[in-house]
Amino acid sequence: MESNYQIIIGANSEIAKAIADNLITHDTPHGETLILISRDLSFYETKRFANAIKIAVDDYSEAEIKQATELVSPSHLERVNKVFVCHGILHTALFSPEKQLASFNPDQFSQTLMANSLTPMLWLKHLVPFLSFKPCCQIVVFSARIGSISDNNLGGWYSYRASKAALNMMLKTAAIEFKRRAKNIKLIAFHPGTTDSPLSRPFQRNVPEGKLFTSTFVATALLSHLETYQADGELTYIDWQNKPINY
Ligand SMILES: NC(=O)c1ccc[n+]([C@@H]2O[C@H](COP(=O)([O-])OP(=O)(O)OC[C@H]3O[C@@H](n4cnc5c(N)ncnc54)[C@H](OP(=O)(O)O)[C@@H]3O)[C@@H](O)[C@H]2O)c1
Numbered sequence: 001m002e003s004n005y006q007i008i009i010g011a012n013s014e015i016a017k018a019i020a021d022n023l024i025t026h027d028t029p030h031g032e033t034l035i036l037i038s039r040d041l042s043f044y045e046t047k048r049f050a051n052a053i054k055i056a057v058d059d060y061s062e063a064e065i066k067q068a069t070e071l072v073s074p075s076h077l078e079r080v081n082k083v084f085v086c087h088g089i090l091h092t093a094l095f096s097p098e099k100q101l102a103s104f105n106p107d108q109f110s111q112t113l114m115a116n117s118l119t120p121m122l123w124l125k126h127l128v129p130f131l132s133f134k135p136c137c138q139i140v141v142f143s144a145r146i147g148s149i150s151d152n153n154l155g156g157w158y159s160y161r162a163s164k165a166a167l168n169m170m171l172k173t174a175a176i177e178f179k180r181r182a183k184n185i186k187l188i189a190f191h192p193g194t195t196d197s198p199l200s201r202p203f204q205r206n207v208p209e210g211k212l213f214t215s216t217f218v219a220t221a222l223l224s225h226l227e228t229y230q231a232d233g234e235l236t237y238i239d240w241q242n243k244p245i246n247y
Helices: 014-023 062-071 106-130 158-181 215-226
Strands: 005-009 034-038 053-056 080-085 137-142 185-191 235-239
Touching (some): 014 034, 062 106, 080 106, 106 137, 106 158, 137 215, 158 185, 158 235
Parallel strands (some): 005 034, 005 080, 034 053, 080 137, 185 235
8 A cells, every 4th residue: 555645844843853753654664755844954864764755945935835845746745644834933043032012023023923824824825736635634733822812811922922823813714715625634733832942942941840841742642633633624723632722
């Protein structure tokens, strides 16, 4: 029987690497079913991933996204049963999440929206027309609980919070469209919990004991939860325990 393929976008994310590692199986010991897309694929230059399809991008402009999609052969795309979209920025060398409105600024807001909301939607725009796997191709987009408006009791982190709320709204809108136009697509907005990665590293000091997860733990949990979802025309917004999050 032919194997199915999995696409991991933003594959240099700490959690993405753990997903890739987890998807290696006895039958595909060198990543034969993985399609890895990132600006930095150095993690995958090992024997373990020798047979994965690797696509390097310079940035995530729409032109690069379209070109990267076209580099995957249609015969591979039609066998893709899982896609993971892992983009997320919270801080850069030039900015940190805003504690107060006085720190809010247009550059931070637009860069955060671009990476966290716009870029994932461009991947959906260009990939979904080619994802014909039946009965169900699951697309997991990394969101965050902080994107829940009803859960916002702490305030702060204006740009990151808004970017994930915007992402959730666009995913919900896409799910409604896919119910008509791409019935085999199952969209999942996933909150991994606070996970040890470059994104969370400066903010780990106050995380309660036992609440800072390893990327391996989160990847294992996510992949097991995916077994419980079929294409149903809905956006599922869940956390690492597979518990639904209110918008
Ligand atoms: N870690 C946590 O505690 C936590 C909590 C809640 C939600 N999340 C979400 O989980 C996802 C994965 O995060 P992580 O912890 O694995 O973070 P990470 O290791 O810091 O990875 C960062 C990811 O963002 C991408 N990225 C960085 N700058 C970008 C830009 N300017 N434009 C587009 N993409 C850019 C990277 O792509 P390249 O592969 O091209 O470098 C990579 O996929 C994110 O969506 C994050 O918001 C994480």
